[in-house]
Amino acid sequence: MLDLQAVSKHFGGVRAVDGVDLTVARGQILGLIGPNGSGKSTIVNLICGLFPLTSGRIVYNGADIADLPPHARVTMGIARTFQNIRLFGQLTVWQNLWVAQNSSEQRKQNFLKRWLGGSRSAREEIDRTLEFFDLAHKRDELAGNLAFGEQRRLEFARALSAKPALLLLDEPAAGMNAEEIDQLDGRIRRMRQDGITVLLIEHHVELVMSVADRIAVLNFGQKIAEGTPAAVQANPVVREAYLGTAAAA
Amino acid sequence: MDDYLIGVLSNIGVISFIALSAYLLLLTGEISFGQQAFFAIGAYAAGIATALWGWPLALALVWGAAIGGAAAVLVGIPTLRLHGLYFAIATLAFAEMVRILFELFRYQITIDGELVGPDGADGFRNIRYIFDNNIDAFQFLLLIYALLAVVLLGFVLLERSRLGVIFRMIGEDETLAGLQGVSIAHHKVLAAGISGALAGIGGGLYAHLTTYVEPRIFDVMLGVHSLAYGLIGGLGTALGPLLGVLIDIGVLESIRALSGYRMIIFGGLVALLLIVRPRGLLDENVVHKIGRFWRRISPWARRPGLNTGNRNNLTGGRP
């Protein structure tokens, strides 16, 4: 589904991402791990189009999307969340989801309905999403006034409202407690059941090992290993670069 | 009604259009020091239409709005790539250019034995439509406020619409808005066009209200003020810039004791508010609270009904 071919991104002399090949198969959860500064978040930013590539190709569903603007990639079904939560704090919870909503059904609606409040089914869909993420009671609250955990859930809800085929999760567990991580684990699994392909970037190794089908490991902008969770865990290179230091700490 | 009061109210109404025009751009996060250019273009276009071509006022105002909007789109396409300070400077430069062009602009024809039309720096006098058609000051005041009401209604609809939400999104976080599938460039040019048209209507009304315009009316002071109205009054609702106009022209101007110090008070007020309330008196939070309060006390307010659909059919299971 998504194919990164020899992707590089250099910031001046810094090789944030250096010739990475990465393949995410349809319906799969690919975990991407690596120490701080290994280039994980840069890869997400490259996939959703926030920076131009230095070199390489990003192939999505058979087409090279490397030159498309971010909004065009979203309409192709790529959605993401942010490591440090980014919401529209001056808009209500409901409005945050409304604009993100990108269902084929909504595109069919007549002009007035689409621009003034959305169709009934579109509104109901938002309400359902809000309930699913336990945010229904905050529907008309400004997103900026939500508590941290609620903001995380809202960001997740917004990404799902876009009905993505490929979801990029950038450290979704950051700042969460054990119970919340457990819920997150469940939500990610159910997204796979719904046929959403997920690229999961995460520091929290347990979570990645638990949900990911395959894991790729980055270090200094290069991919140093890839395989099943068990294989990666057993890989001595990985242990040294990443898990080893974690174990020693 | 007292003539002076009618005059002040008319001024408040007319200036509200350019304040709303700057407000719309502020919503999308752009600070324009150049809205006076579209006000000027609207004023000259509408004035020429009635005084030289004999058009009816309604058509002339629409024409002024159309020309103002078209000019704003043409300017917007190259300048909206710029951000922040660069955009502000580009709009300022454009507006000064327009003003100087109007100082050179001569287009006069003889009507009833008199030369009528823009005469460069000497201005454009005898936009006599309201006198030729026996419209008194009070009727013109009603016209201004009827149009303002229509524009405000448009803003109410905009704020409730997807387009309004998109404008606010772009203003708050352009990158994030792009990641919601919103084309930033298209929406910014659209906002620029609408705001140019609003300024154009205001200019057309101004020209017919005062019956004369001259290039120096449209200097940067006007642009700075129109920008400040939104920043003082608040960016949470279209009533914010109107509140700003009311504070400036209505209160500061009308209290004679203050009039000599008006610019000092106004400038101080802007500086103070930018520190204490960066998004103005009626900012999003205040507007939101008022809205919530209204929903609570009002029996007619639409209650957000939670629908009865199966809460778990989003992804097929319990969270």
Place this chain on the structure above:
Amino acid sequence: MRSIICTAAAIAMLALCGLEGAHAQVRAKAGVTCKPGTEKLQYDCIIKLANSKTNEPLSGLTLTVGADMPSMPAAHNVRPVGAAEDQEKGTYKARIVLEMYGDWALRLDLSGPVRDRVVKRLRFERDRVGETTPARAPGRHRH
């Protein structure tokens, strides 16, 4: 919501249509001379009104004189004062008080038998009243 829009649009259209009235044919022209009065920022003006085509003096009108500062539209609007007609037909006298020195546009509003507005630009200084400065000349009034 749609009905509100329609109603508002209808009101606006009616307001615009209602404005199309009969044509008033008489146009005025004015000569204005002002000189500084006894107090600061006070000026005494003599205004001669005439029919712009026939040059006949226009007598028996109600004349109010207001002033705008072109460099700041819609602000500094000086409260209009009434002008009294003199012995001589078509000659009116008014005393205005401005807010500051500089270029002003005097707005002469005529009502009564003839309704019209004439705008005269003058430069008001401490000790004299003269022609306005060219728009881009140095030393023009700025805030």
